[in-house]
Amino acid sequence: MAKSKPITAWSFSRWATHSGENGCPLKAKLKFIDKLPEPSGPAMARGVLIHQLAEATLTAPKLAVPPELRAVKAVLTRLRKLKAQAELELCLTSAWAKTGWFDANAWLRIKVDAIAGRDKTHRTVEVIDWKTGKYRPESKEYSLQLELYGVGVLSAYPHVEEVHAALVFTDHDQQDAPPFKAAFTRADAPRLVKEWGARAKPMLADTRFAPRPGFYCRYCWFSKSKNGPCKF
Secondary structure (H helix, E strand, O other), rough: OOOOOOOOEEOHHHHHHHOOOOOOOHHHHHHHHOOOOOOOHHHHHHHHHHHHHHHHHHHHOOOOOHHHHHHHHHHHHHHOOOOOEEEEEEEEEOOOOOOOOOOOOEEEEEEEEEEEEOOOOOOOOOOOEOOOOOOOOHHHHHOOOOOOOOHHHHHHOOOOEEEEEEEOOOOOOOOOOOOOEEEEEHHHHHHHHHHHHHHHHHHHHOOOOOOOOOOOHHHHOHHHHHHOOOOO
8 A cells, every 4th residue: 555644733532533433544545635525415415504502502692592593591590600712713833731722743633612710810610521422431432522622721721730521412301411521630631741742743744644444334325335446
């Protein structure tokens, strides 16, 4: 297999596509290196809509919570009281220092759906990621995504001492599908930086992008079953 240029900047979704529990390096290459387009299906379109509605609800405090978000109305109401910021774009260098989203040294990009300080000093902050679709509490990637959010915020904001991160499921009653939560302190940052550096390293060093065929090939737009460029 011919070598390809590597992935140089990453995000949780890029890492999950390449190295996650259902990841495939070839799919990552086709998406992020070759930039082959994938059609937007109903699920993706609805996910975009939900995120847009949540952003509008947080940025316009007098706007009524739309019916599409009634399952998370209490969460949105509390975030409004905390004056949460919606759609924060956070970018770090390979030294885990804050930088600009499009700067040449951009290495890790994290999009935070909502972030709020729990006190006036913002030493303790809350980070929210909206999730649409199925509730999969057995997924190991839920915990990993929260870890990356935690260490990303701690690295970018030295005054922050504690991060409370949560995945909030907009399509389910909160009692049936409670938010998936984790908390991280400043003392956790060195360990998480080391662990995430080790997780990202194989992806960033990959120039072969070998396919990893499996059950989810049948759903992949690039598979041969959908007349895509992958033979699996």
